[in-house]
Amino acid sequence: MIRKTDHQTIAPYLKDASNYSGGCADAVLIPETVDELVEFLQSNSLPVTIAGAGTGLTASRIPHSGVIVSLERFNAIGETGEGWIDVGPAVSLADLQEHLRATSYYYPPNPTETLASIGGTVATNASGSRSYKLGVTRDYVLEADVVLADGKTVSLKRGQPVSEPLKLNDGSQIQFPEVDYVSPAFKNAAGYYVRPGMDWLDLFIGSDGTLGIFTRLRLKLLPQPAQILSGILFFNEEENCWRLVEKIRAMKNGPRISPMALEYFDRFSLDKLRPKHGAIPGSARAALFFEQDVARDEDYDATLEAWFEFLSQEEVSLDDSWFAQNEKDIKRFHQFRHDIPIIINEENSRLGRTKMGTDMAVSNEHFMEMMQVYQNELSKSGLEYVVFGHLGDNHLHINLLPGPQQLDLAKTTYDTLVEQVLKWKGTVSAEHGIGKLKKPYFAKMAGDHGLKELKKIKQALDPKNLLGRENIL
Ligand SMILES: Cc1cc2nc3c(=O)[nH]c(=O)nc-3n(C[C@H](O)[C@H](O)[C@H](O)COP(=O)(O)OP(=O)(O)OC[C@H]3O[C@@H](n4cnc5c(N)ncnc54)[C@H](O)[C@@H]3O)c2cc1C
Known part of the structure; x- marks a missing residue:
């Protein structure tokens, strides 16, 4: 296992995209095999924080003490089958997407930051523009190999409910504690996932590096759609955009109009984007980026027509709006969406x-x-x-x-x-x-009792509180 202890080498691991400062660690450890990681954890008594690619926005990978374990050597794309792929946690979304380009499948979770590692996206249950229709990372994790804080290993699969004990690879078992906490039923990445009928795998997904370390992930893939219909609509009033989204939602993914992404930009976002995207209409006070997957080529024209017919009756500046004509436009629209957090993050860093x-x-x-x-x-x-x-x-x-x-x-x-x-x-x-930065807000959301209940889960899996210390709870 590689061990780095000089401050200069540790420094980059004490950063993520949140601008948080004040992290501290004695060493960065870089295991090259699961056995090395297990061996270290079996005799370790220090707090351990897992490093992904450092694109997180909550300082969850930045420790205040102990050691950092970076899984960066676990970066191989493994076996592939019909509708699934095995990856090491350090594989980036960009590399996975590139790899899949040559196949007839794609991986739907699309946080706009493609430098993120798959391990990090699973640990945060990341989602993004397409979650409106296609769901979040949790919906696409089929299996995970996990190392617990004490070095014990477990192979998690779908169909292992928390109502039955978690069977570890050494034959020992862990019981899910009795808790009355329930997570919200809508899009949520706050706190541990606790829902009726959930699998053990669900618990580890979104646990922010506090319950276990992913060393292999099997991801579900979907068939590539034949076409993507995509556009950026502009509005002269923000409310017109909000009302349009309500109408689209009321169609409940109808036969023709069924977008996978509905992404908003208010008038101030457009102002920030204007220097780079000069074609934004001067009168626009809001924009909506939409994207729809079209399964068969022969359905594309009818889908496009349905959108035009629908939009022509709405208060959209149709003449000023943009519709993708080719793959390059689709990429350009994604970049447009990605540019807004990038511009803000850059401004924040520049202005301190x-x-x-x-x-x-x-x-x-x-x-x-x-x-x-x-x-x-x-x-x-x-x-x-x-x-x-x-x-x-x-x-x-x-x-x-x-x-x-x-x-x-x-x-x-x-x-x-x-x-x-x-x-x-x-x-x-x-x-x-939640990481470290949103803890006060999560404490309000969960309440004292909720936090106590979630601590029972942490206690069951990491009784010495070594993993991802100070995240979430
Ligand atoms: C410009 C920009 C846009 C973004 N847009 C989105 C978006 O649309 N949607 C979205 O969801 N997020 C978005 N993000 C946030 C970010 O990309 C995600 O949080 C991402 O999932 C973090 O992955 P990472 O590899 O960088 O993890 P890190 O930041 O390194 O770590 C995040 C957490 O994962 C844990 N972790 C990492 N690897 C493992 C592992 N192998 N086992 C266990 N725990 C692990 C860490 O300990 C930490 O708690 C955006 C970020 C930026 C900078």
Whole structure:
């Protein structure tokens, strides 16, 4: 096992995309085999934090003490079968997508940051633009080889419910504790996943590096659609965009109009994008990026026609909107979507601004109310901000952009929005996870009793509290 102890080599592992500073570790350990990892953990008593690719937004991979274990050598793409593929946790989404390009399959989870490792995306139950129709990472994990904090190993598969004990590879067993905590039924990445009928595998997915270390993952793949229909619609009023999304949702994935992505940009996001994307219409105050998978070539024209017919009756600036003509346009639209968090993150780093981005979601019934409250509270605050993200899932990223004297104001504004979302029984994290940065919000969401219940789960799997210490709980 490679062991690095000099500060310069450790420093890059003490960063992620959250701009968090203050991490500390004695060493970075880089196992080359599962046996090396197991051997180390069997005699270890130090806190262990797992490093993925460091694209996380919650400082979950940044420890305050102990050692960092990087799985970077587990970067091989393994066996493939009909509709599945085995990967090492360090394989990046970009490499997986590239590998699958030559096949008739694709991997649907699409957090826009393709440098993320598969291990990291499973640990955070990442999702992205396509989750509106195709679901989240959890829906695409079929199996996982996991090493627990004490070095014991377990092979997790679908169909191993938590109502039965977890059978470890050495023959020992772990019982799922009795808990009355239940996770929200909509898009959620906050806290451990606890739902009726769940598998053990579900528990480990989204556990933010606190319950076990993934060393191999078997992922479910879907057949490549024949075509992707994609466009960016522009609106002169933000509310027109919100209402359009409500109408699309009411069609409940109809025979023709059935998008997999409905991604929002408010007027301030468009302002940030304008210097790079000069063709954004001057009158646009909101945009919606939509994408639909079309299974058969022969259905493409009818699908496109259905969209035009539908949109022509809505308050969309159709003449100004963009529709992809080819693969290059589709990529360009993805880049357009990816550019907004990138621009904000770059601005934050350049100005030394603390990242203050929300990741909250609510159930469908509160959608319009949520949009109104967000708009009212944000304009009332007088802060600079942008709002973008997964409108189809009622899941937006509000990025507050406070000046140096406005930090307290930004925090109060964030708190007000959290209070409101929790009144609607929403989640404080729908995709990035809790990590270290969103812990105070998760504590509010779960309440004292909820946290106590979740600690029973942590206790059952990592009684010495070594893995991912200070994440989530
Ligand atoms: C510009 C930008 C856009 C983004 N857009 C999205 C988006 O649309 N949707 C979304 O969901 N996320 C998004 N993200 C967040 C990020 O990409 C995800 O959180 C990603 O899943 C983290 O993967 P990583 O490999 O970088 O993990 P890291 O940041 O290194 O670690 C994240 C967590 O995973 C744990 N972990 C890593 N590997 C393992 C392993 N093998 N076993 C157990 N635990 C492990 C770590 O301990 C840590 O707790 C975005 C980030 C950026 C920078």
